[in-house]
Amino acid sequence: MIVSRLRTLPATTPSWTSEADVVVVGAGAAGLSAALAAHDAGRRVLVLVKGGLTSGSTPLAQGGLAAVSLAEDSVDAHVADTLVAGAGLTDEAVARAVVSAAPDALRRLRAWGAHFDDGPPGLEGGHSYRRIVHAGGDASGAEVHRALRVALGRARVEVWEDTVALDVEVDDEGRAVGLVAGRVARGLDGAPVGALEVGTIRARAVVLATGGVGQVYDTTTNPLDVTGDGLALAARAGAELAHVEFVQFHPTVVYQAGHRGVAPLVTEALRGAGAVIVDVHGDAVMAGRHPRADLAPRDVVALEMQRRMLEGDGPSTHLWLDATRVGSRRLAAEFPTVSAACRAIGIDLATEPIPVAPGAHYACGGVRATLDGATTVPGLYAVGEVAATGLHGANRLASNSLTEALITGRRLGERLGERECAGEHQGGPGEPPAPGRGVDPRARGELARAMSAHAGVLRDRAGLESLSEQLAQVGGAGADPLDLAAVEATNLHTVATLVARAALAREESRGCHRRRDCPETRVAWEWPVVLRATRDACEVSVARTGERP
Numbered sequence: 001m002i003v004s005r006l007r008t009l010p011a012t013t014p015s016w017t018s019e020a021d022v023v024v025v026g027a028g029a030a031g032l033s034a035a036l037a038a039h040d041a042g043r044r045v046l047v048l049v050k051g052g053l054t055s056g057s058t059p060l061a062q063g064g065l066a067a068v069s070l071a072e073d074s075v076d077a078h079v080a081d082t083l084v085a086g087a088g089l090t091d092e093a094v095a096r097a098v099v100s101a102a103p104d105a106l107r108r109l110r111a112w113g114a115h116f117d118d119g120p121p122g123l124e125g126g127h128s129y130r131r132i133v134h135a136g137g138d139a140s141g142a143e144v145h146r147a148l149r150v151a152l153g154r155a156r157v158e159v160w161e162d163t164v165a166l167d168v169e170v171d172d173e174g175r176a177v178g179l180v181a182g183r184v185a186r187g188l189d190g191a192p193v194g195a196l197e198v199g200t201i202r203a204r205a206v207v208l209a210t211g212g213v214g215q216v217y218d219t220t221t222n223p224l225d226v227t228g229d230g231l232a233l234a235a236r237a238g239a240e241l242a243h244v245e246f247v248q249f250h251p252t253v254v255y256q257a258g259h260r261g262v263a264p265l266v267t268e269a270l271r272g273a274g275a276v277i278v279d280v281h282g283d284a285v286m287a288g289r290h291p292r293a294d295l296a297p298r299d300v301v302a303l304e305m306q307r308r309m310l311e312g313d314g315p316s317t318h319l320w321l322d323a324t325r326v327g328s329r330r331l332a333a334e335f336p337t338v339s340a341a342c343r344a345i346g347i348d349l350a351t352e353p354i355p356v357a358p359g360a361h362y363a364c365g366g367v368r369a370t371l372d373g374a375t376t377v378p379g380l381y382a383v384g385e386v387a388a389t390g391l392h393g394a395n396r397l398a399s400n401s402l403t404e405a406l407i408t409g410r411r412l413g414e415r416l417g418e419r420e421c422a423g424e425h426q427g428g429p430g431e432p433p434a435p436g437r438g439v440d441p442r443a444r445g446e447l448a449r450a451m452s453a454h455a456g457v458l459r460d461r462a463g464l465e466s467l468s469e470q471l472a473q474v475g476g477a478g479a480d481p482l483d484l485a486a487v488e489a490t491n492l493h494t495v496a497t498l499v500a501r502a503a504l505a506r507e508e509s510r511g512c513h514r515r516r517d518c519p520e521t522r523v524a525w526e527w528p529v530v531l532r533a534t535r536d537a538c539e540v541s542v543a544r545t546g547e548r549p
């Protein structure tokens with residue numbers, strides 16, 4: 001067992017209190033689905049969102065939602081593709097439940113007024129059939145989120161914008177009983193200013209729906225507010241986490257020299273329409289590397305790209321996506337978001353290749369949770385990207401996450417209406433770590449660079465150990481009283497520590513976790529690496545028995 005300590009936020013004195021039956025943290029597809037269902041079931045629901053209602057990854061989703069619709073396709077085929085992509089760690093029963101429910105999730109969105117594109121569904125990496133439903137071409141997430149917001153407005157669910165969840169309150173028996181949260185003040189430019197106004201919210205159910213962890217890396221498709229807060233909160237509450245080492249890198253993120261942070265995504269659907277990843281000579285990178293070539297599962301494509309960038313004619317920072325063969329009409333009609341993002345940086349994708357490199361995109365792991373969102377801490381729930389339900393295993397199948405967020409969010413909300421959900425995973429909560437000094441926000445850039453260098457597409461023990469040492473050296477926050485920058489830096493530090501720990505523990509290569517020093521996939525590792533914080537340490541174990549994750 002490896003032991004490491006997580007940083008914690010300083011103790012605070014609440015200046016306000018509130019209460020609800022259910023407090024939902026996050027307003028993406030998962031949080032809004034849970035909130036709407038719990039509200040419909042008669043619960044008093046409060047939704048907290050760190051920024052504005054349209055923050056998070058959901059409104060940015062491009063490719064769409066995977067759901068079986070063609071006669072030649074089947075639930076079995078979609079499950080089989082999900083299992084192949086998951087590289088031995090996907091739970092088949094979970095995959096079947098989500099895939100079977102996906103068409104219904106789309107029907108519900110349509111009933112709320114969502115408009116999806118006519119015509120045949122699209123194709124993305126790892127899918128055997130065309131089954132990706134789009135809206136506005138490559139603006140699918142925006143339409144999903146619009147429909148959810150309309151439903152939310154009609155239902156009059158209470159939403160507090162500019163309110164950040166800081167920590168879960170856990171009673172002496174290890175049960176979540178509410179949240180510590182902070183109100184964020186903003187300047188005229190919208191940037192957070194000053195100290196948080198800290199308070200507490202009592203609730204019978206605390207729902208984490210905070211999305212992924214992309215901001216822990218140097219280049220990511222994830223927006224600024226996606227800083228792994230839910231993962232850090234759950235860790236500090238003593239919940240079990242699983243599959244955290246499996247961070248999916250999207251193969252085609254626009255590369256710009258010297259640019260760091262959020263970078264535009266080029267949807268995989270463009271490869272589904274015929275675009276090809278090429279090297280400096282114009283040779284197709286995936287030719288002969290996988291039977292599905294450019295439409296192989298994402299981990300396979302990102303790995304081949306990384307290798308070509310390191311081993312080709314010498315190290316290079318990027319490759320290219322050649323979409324010129326797709327045709328200008330189709331590009332304009334079906335890919336308006338990508339076309340506009342490329343135009344903004346001076347690239348006409350109808351006539352020239354787009355510089356691309358893999359970028360951090362999706363957290364396949366997270367808080368260990370059932371399909372109803374129950375975690376190992378009673379009263380604490382996790383849905384959407386922050387949760388590890390067993391659907392994605394070691395690598396998510398493209399466009400399976402919006403549907404998972406909608407389906408699990410709804411299931412949780414309905415259950416919270418009927419009764420509270422009991423956790424199925426054994427283990428119980430740990431002892432939450434004591435308050436600390438947080439992390440200095442000035443360390444963020446360095447931390448993100450170290451994560452990309454040592455915990456990216458390719459990893460090894462030496463790099464991960466040096467990353468862990470670097471993380472241990474990071475200074476405490478000087479911010480007193482507490483501000484949003486220190487909160488996010490602390491949570492990102494926690495995420496980095498957890499990813500490094502889990503990646504060190506998994507001594508094999510599988511899915512999104514590729515170790516140069518352990519290149520084989522090993523049957524003995526067909527189990528989740530489980531992390532749990534205790535008062536003084538973060539325990540790492542391998543759950544070699546029971547269900548996955």
Ligand code: FAD
Pocket residue numbers: 025026027028029030031048049050051053055056057058059060061062063064065066140141163164165166209210211212221222223225226227229230265361362383384385386398399400401402403405
């Ligand atoms: P999010 O939508 O990320 O929402 C998280 C919410 O939590 C936000 O409101 C955020 O502000 C809030 N929050 C975070 N921390 C706190 C805190 N401490 N306190 C209060 N609020 C907090 N998936 C697909 O299936 N198909 C696609 O085509 C697709 N395309 C994608 C394209 C891009 C560019 C990106 C980034 C992702 C894409 N994904 C896609 C992934 C998918 O969008 C996400 O997995 C999914 O939207 C996650 O939904 P969520 O509700 O879990 O989280």
Ligand code: SIN
Pocket residue numbers: 061062063064266267268269362397398399400401
């Ligand atoms: C994409 O459009 O390529 C992203 C789809 C996804 O992440 O599921």
